[in-house]
Amino acid sequence: MSMGSTDKGLLTPQNCAVVFLDHQEQMLAAVSDRERKDVLESVLLLARAAKIFEVPVILTVIQCKQFVGELAPQLTEQFPGTATLKRTSMNAWDDPRFVAAVKQSGRRNFLLAALWSEACLVFPALQMLEEGYGIYVVRDASLGTQPEAHEMALRRIEQAGGVSLTALQVLLEFQRDWAKAEHYEEVMAMLKPCCGMIGQEKKVPSP
Numbered sequence: 001m002s003m004g005s006t007d008k009g010l011l012t013p014q015n016c017a018v019v020f021l022d023h024q025e026q027m028l029a030a031v032s033d034r035e036r037k038d039v040l041e042s043v044l045l046l047a048r049a050a051k052i053f054e055v056p057v058i059l060t061v062i063q064c065k066q067f068v069g070e071l072a073p074q075l076t077e078q079f080p081g082t083a084t085l086k087r088t089s090m091n092a093w094d095d096p097r098f099v100a101a102v103k104q105s106g107r108r109n110f111l112l113a114a115l116w117s118e119a120c121l122v123f124p125a126l127q128m129l130e131e132g133y134g135i136y137v138v139r140d141a142s143l144g145t146q147p148e149a150h151e152m153a154l155r156r157i158e159q160a161g162g163v164s165l166t167a168l169q170v171l172l173e174f175q176r177d178w179a180k181a182e183h184y185e186e187v188m189a190m191l192k193p194c195c196g197m198i199g200q201e202k203k204v205p206s207p
Contacts, residue, residue, distance in 0.1 A: 005108040005134055011173050013053035016136070017107040018046065020059050021092055021114035021121065026069030028115070035143065039115075040074060042140040045190065046113055046167040047078040052186045053174045056105045060085040060092055062120065091123035102128070109134035111170060113141035117153035125157045135162040138170065168194060 006015055023043055028036045050057050057079055061071055063086040070076070071084055087095040102110065110133055114121035121142050125135045137157055144150030154164050175187045 010176070011109060011111075011136065011170070012176075013055045013174050015107065016109035016111055016134075017056040017058065017102075017105045018050045018111045019092075019102075019113070019124075020047070020057065020071070020075060021112065021124070022060070022062050022067075023072050023075055023113070023115055024061050024067065024069040025072055026067055028072060030145075031143065039141060039143045040072065041194075042138070042167040043072070043113060044074055044078070045194065046111070046138055046141045046170055047075055048186075048190060049167070049171040049174055051078050052183050055174075056107060057082060058085070058098070058101050058105070059083070060087060060095075060098060062087060062090060064088055090119040091127070092120070093124040093127040098124075102133075108132075109136065111136045111138055113138040113167075115143050116149070117142050117144035118149040122153040122156055125162055126160050129157075129160050129162055136170075137162055137164050138167050139164045140166050 006012075020043070023039075028040070031039075047057075049055075059071060059076070059079065059082055061067075061069070061084055076082075076084070085095070085097055085101065087098065089095055092098040110128060112121060112125055112135060121137065125137060129135050135157065137154060139150075139154055142150070144153060158164060171187060171190060175183065178184065
């Protein structure tokens with residue numbers, strides 16, 4: 001992965017985009033309540049990070065006879081003006097409209113989150129890597145049909161040159177410096193419930 005497309009190896013809101021693949025209610029209904037809760041929390045953390053830092057977002061779902069559901073409303077509510085690309089292939093990179101959306105973003109690094117990892121995540125990730133894009137898989141905002149399937153998909157992507165990270169890591173990487181006041185309050189509000197940071201209201205002073 002080229003260092004030239006990142007800030008000395010780090011992601012910034014200006015050098016990446018986020019892709020949400022197939023976080024459909026129908027898919028989520030197939031997992032346990034706990035798995036559904038955990039993955040949705042991470043998906044929303046990633047979505048809110050993209051929203052407050054104004055990172056480009058691509059939303060897409062798979063649509064066929066068995067999978068006709070819409071994206072989870074918790075996700076679409078974050079991006080009311082963003083159209084959802086509907087496709088038939090498990091591999092989003094097979095769809096020319098998806099490829100066009102990636103190219104139109106003007107970014108070289110992409111954060112991918114998807115259901116299911118063994119197909120709808122790994123297929124486009126591998127082909128985008130072949131095309132020279134930097135691929136960062138948000139592992140806790142993605143899910144496989146089984147834990148082993150999820151882990152094997154991540155391993156395959158990493159072996160091809162992709163990177164795994166978490167939604168919280170993305171948020172902190174975007175903020176990076178607590179002296180940056182523009183999104184400080186919003187970031188802290190997101191951190192409190194997931195990191196136990198309750199009652200810490202004192203703002204970091206500007207240098």
